[in-house]
Amino acid sequence: MRLPAFLHRSEAAVALVLLAAIVIIGAINPAFWQPDNIFNLVRANVVIGIMALAVLLVMISGGIDVSFPAFAAAAMYLTVIAMNHFGYQGVVLPFIAATLIGAFCGLLNAVFIHTFRMIPLIVTLGTASVVRGLLLGLVGTSIVNIDRMPQSLIGFGRSTVSIAGSQLTLMIFVYLGLAVLVWLFLTRTMLGRGLHAYGGDPESARRVGFPTRRIVYAVYIAAGALAGFAGLLHASMIWLANPRDFVGYELDVIAAVVLGGASIFGGRGSVLGTILGVALLVLIKNSLIILRVDNTWQSVVVGAVIVVATAVTALRDRRKAKAGS
Amino acid sequence: MQAPLIELTSITKRFPGMTALNNVDFSIEPAEIVCLAGENGSGKSTLIKVLSGIYRPEQGRLVFDGEEIATLSPREAIARGVQVIYQDFSLFPNLTVAENLALSRFLGEKRQLMNRAEARRIGQEALDRLGVSIDLEAEVGSLSTADRQLVAIARALMSPVRLLVMDEPTTALTGREIDRLFALVREIKAKGIAVLFVSHKMREMLEISERIVIFRNGRKVAEGSTADFTEGSITKAMTGQDIGGERYEGPASDAPIRLAVSGLSVPGRVEDVSFSLRSGEIVGLSGLLGSGRTELALALFGLSPDHGGRIEIDGHAIEAKDVNAAIDAGIAYVPEDRLSEGLFMTQSIARNINAGVIDRLSSGPFVDKTAFSQAAEDTVSSLRIATPGIEKAVGLLSGGNQQRVVIGRWLQTGPKVLILNGPTVGVDVGSKAEIHRQLRKLAVENGLAVLMISDDVPELIQNCNRILLMHRGRLIDEIQAVGVEEDDIHARLKGLD
Numbered sequence: 055m056r057l058p059a060f061l062h063r064s065e066a067a068v069a070l071v072l073l074a075a076i077v078i079i080g081a082i083n084p085a086f087w088q089p090d091n092i093f094n095l096v097r098a099n100v101v102i103g104i105m106a107l108a109v110l111l112v113m114i115s116g117g118i119d120v121s122f123p124a125f126a127a128a129a130m131y132l133t134v135i136a137m138n139h140f141g142y143q144g145v146v147l148p149f150i151a152a153t154l155i156g157a158f159c160g161l162l163n164a165v166f167i168h169t170f171r172m173i174p175l176i177v178t179l180g181t182a183s184v185v186r187g188l189l190l191g192l193v194g195t196s197i198v199n200i201d202r203m204p205q206s207l208i209g210f211g212r213s214t215v216s217i218a219g220s221q222l223t224l225m226i227f228v229y230l231g232l233a234v235l236v237w238l239f240l241t242r243t244m245l246g247r248g249l250h251a252y253g254g255d256p257e258s259a260r261r262v263g264f265p266t267r268r269i270v271y272a273v274y275i276a277a278g279a280l281a282g283f284a285g286l287l288h289a290s291m292i293w294l295a296n297p298r299d300f301v302g303y304e305l306d307v308i309a310a311v312v313l314g315g316a317s318i319f320g321g322r323g324s325v326l327g328t329i330l331g332v333a334l335l336v337l338i339k340n341s342l343i344i345l346r347v348d349n350t351w352q353s354v355v356v357g358a359v360i361v362v363a364t365a366v367t368a369l370r371d372r373r374k375a376k377a378g379s
Numbered sequence: 380m381q382a383p384l385i386e387l388t389s390i391t392k393r394f395p396g397m398t399a400l401n402n403v404d405f406s407i408e409p410a411e412i413v414c415l416a417g418e419n420g421s422g423k424s425t426l427i428k429v430l431s432g433i434y435r436p437e438q439g440r441l442v443f444d445g446e447e448i449a450t451l452s453p454r455e456a457i458a459r460g461v462q463v464i465y466q467d468f469s470l471f472p473n474l475t476v477a478e479n480l481a482l483s484r485f486l487g488e489k490r491q492l493m494n495r496a497e498a499r500r501i502g503q504e505a506l507d508r509l510g511v512s513i514d515l516e517a518e519v520g521s522l523s524t525a526d527r528q529l530v531a532i533a534r535a536l537m538s539p540v541r542l543l544v545m546d547e548p549t550t551a552l553t554g555r556e557i558d559r560l561f562a563l564v565r566e567i568k569a570k571g572i573a574v575l576f577v578s579h580k581m582r583e584m585l586e587i588s589e590r591i592v593i594f595r596n597g598r599k600v601a602e603g604s605t606a607d608f609t610e611g612s613i614t615k616a617m618t619g620q621d622i623g624g625e626r627y628e629g630p631a632s633d634a635p636i637r638l639a640v641s642g643l644s645v646p647g648r649v650e651d652v653s654f655s656l657r658s659g660e661i662v663g664l665s666g667l668l669g670s671g672r673t674e675l676a677l678a679l680f681g682l683s684p685d686h687g688g689r690i691e692i693d694g695h696a697i698e699a700k701d702v703n704a705a706i707d708a709g710i711a712y713v714p715e716d717r718l719s720e721g722l723f724m725t726q727s728i729a730r731n732i733n734a735g736v737i738d739r740l741s742s743g744p745f746v747d748k749t750a751f752s753q754a755a756e757d758t759v760s761s762l763r764i765a766t767p768g769i770e771k772a773v774g775l776l777s778g779g780n781q782q783r784v785v786i787g788r789w790l791q792t793g794p795k796v797l798i799l800n801g802p803t804v805g806v807d808v809g810s811k812a813e814i815h816r817q818l819r820k821l822a823v824e825n826g827l828a829v830l831m832i833s834d835d836v837p838e839l840i841q842n843c844n845r846i847l848l849m850h851r852g853r854l855i856d857e858i859q860a861v862g863v864e865e866d867d868i869h870a871r872l873k874g875l876d
Contacts, residue, residue: 243492244482244485244492247474247482247493250471250473250474251482253473254472254474255472258471259471261469262482263483263486264486321471322473
């Protein structure tokens with residue numbers, strides 16, 4: 055039997071699993087269908103989703119990034135501290151600042167990875183540790199609580215739209231807007247196609263004439279920028295800035311991206327798949343809470359998701375390679 | 380005589396510790412098909428890289444269309460119409476055919492945005508120009524090697540190309556695909572484009588080229604019209620020695636039977652195959668790709684536990700249910716792809732040679748270092764592996780020497796039957812002759828029965844007593860090698876399918 059073309063795409067598989075998970079969880083616990091619960095789930099997608107877009111870019115290039123949680127924490131905390139220091143109330147400028155801080159950190163990754171030809175995992179482990187260490191050592195360790203959090207950020211983060219008597223966060227549109235931007239970049243720009251080409255075969259990309267240096271720099275800078283932005287958005291959504299935040303996010307986010315069909319060997323991955331992967335991961339983790347599964351078991355589930363999803367994509371890639379030979 | 384398209388004079392290119400090109404002259408005319416021959420390390424690849432502007436020679440003149448160029452950059456080379464198709468095609472497996480074709484043009488136009496509809500149109504045009512049809516939306520990674528090569532050629536022809544360089548273009552192609560490629564090359568020539576073939580396959584050089592240029596050790600050692608060359612004279616020029624012509628005599632016809640196979644079947648792959656190998660015999664096994672010849676070998680080596688039929692070694696039935704059982708029974712298998720299946724590239728020669736017999740070289744939990752080195756030294760000297768020492772990493776050896784390490788490893792296990800799959804694929808001519816000599820010696824002196832799977836007809840004729848032909852999983856013919864001509868076998872292989 056020949057399946058329709060769209061079902062051959064890995065996004066279709068993730069979408070079907072997501073749908074099945076929703077139906078099953080909804081059947082076990084009808085409270086799932088409450089708008090409040092669904093909107094909460096949507097809200098939980100936002101920050102992880104933006105970070106996943108960052109990781110998606112890096113993974114398509116054939117690299118891996120574990121430094122984005124540290125960059126997010128640094129961008130968020132520095133911006134909030136600076137706002138309090140200057141007594142600044144505003145939204146646009148702080149987000150630009152956080153994005154730039156993230157981009158600068160990403161630039162460091164790019165320098166080491168491209169100029170010194172180092173392995174992305176080692177580089178990003180190192181920069182993550184350095185950035186976190188500097189943040190805690192030089193800037194501070196104290197949490198900025200709701201009473202000291204800039205009101206402008208809180209106001210922005212709590213903006214919602216009322217649907218069926220429940221509040222849906224407007225931040226979801228920020229996330230989806232960024233997703234569209236990343237999608238346009240990946241599919242409609244030469245730099246984006248060059249990124250796929252580079253991830254597929256760096257040597258050939260160089261020979262054909264892609265600006266590989268610019269590609270690598272663009273990827274890590276963009277990833278850092280997205281992480282910085284996500285960091286401040288997170289703080290404004292939970293109304294506090296904790297420099298020790300985002301620990302362990304790397305696993306969740308990478309799991310979501312892999313779940314969305316991106317290949318850890320580079321060259322493959324899509325924005326739609328990533329959005330679905332994030333939704334699935336968030337759904338699973340939150341449902342475990344609803345089902346009163348202990349916290350520690352969540353990490354078992356996330357780890358298992360990474361292993362299984364990677365195995366499935368590896369099988370897919372191997373089948374493709376076999377079909378070709 | 381026409382004015383040459385490109386003329387290189389006294390080119391010298393040095394690398395630390397070696398001179399890759401030594402005072403070499405080379406020229407090619409428009410619409411000329413030239414074959415560049417030479418063993419690995421003879422300077423062929425260096426010359427291509429000089430032509431395409433990747434390497435800058437220390438000395439010498441480059442003249443394109445009568446105009447001298449001081450320094451040729453890769454960009455300049457492309458602008459002057461030099462296109463190189465490397466062995467790996469430099470395609471992107473994860474992008475579509477259309478994108479692979481269109482992206483380099485978009486890059487050349489310094490575009491910032493990607494236009495899919497236009498990419499498809501450009502791709503279609505490029506394929507039409509070659510007269511081939513390939514699904515434009517297919518990912519290149521899912522195409523066959525031959526189709527990928529067509530995409531690479533189509534891409535090269537999109538630019539205003541005047542010299543098309545093809546590096547070992549026939550390596551992974553079947554006979555039929557090679558014919559199609561040659562037809563295409565002649566069409567390309569008809570458009571006034573010069574083609575430079577880099578190859579080490581005699582037959583193809585003689586079939587396709589008009590002129591042959593032969594390199595050895597960084598020097599041009601022979602050059603002339605193809606009509607003036609024979610396989611023998613090419614080989615001699617490439618290696619500096621007389622090779623070939625010899626044939627394997629084989630054992631007496633009453634030598635004991637080592638391997639007897641009857642009714643061997645692998646579901647869907649091999650059907651009811653029966654044959655036997657005598658001690659000291661070398662038997663060839665050929666057929667088209669997908670004929671079941673590799674599957675037959677894998678079944679003998681215990682990699683198809685679901686096989687049916689009977690396998691006997693020295694008159695005793697064996698059960699080839701897994702690799703260990705096959706090895707214990709005395710079967711050794713040297714796989715097609717020694718890089719991924721046979722060798723630990725970063726490990727030393729000694730460790731590679733002894734990898735299969737480490738138990739035998741150990742006392743208790745410790746490796747007996749003297750016995751370990753001795754075993755490796757013995758193998759290196761008996762197989763004449765060219766290396767400064769047994770501690771060198773295998774990855775640093777040439778293809779031919781690597782292959783000898785794999786064979787040496789198997790000899791350590793004391794096999795009775797040695798199965799080789801493509802024993803000299805990617806090995807240069809001189810080294811190939813040496814491997815053949817070693818195999819014949821092993822068959823005679825150790826009484827091994829050798830089953831040699833190969834596409835290389837001269838190799839089969841020179842080394843085998845008999846040649847088995849497989850087609851669609853069945854054994855369809857057995858040819859006595861004595862008195863057989865290469866063309867007979869080529870004709871029979873082409874007649875299949």
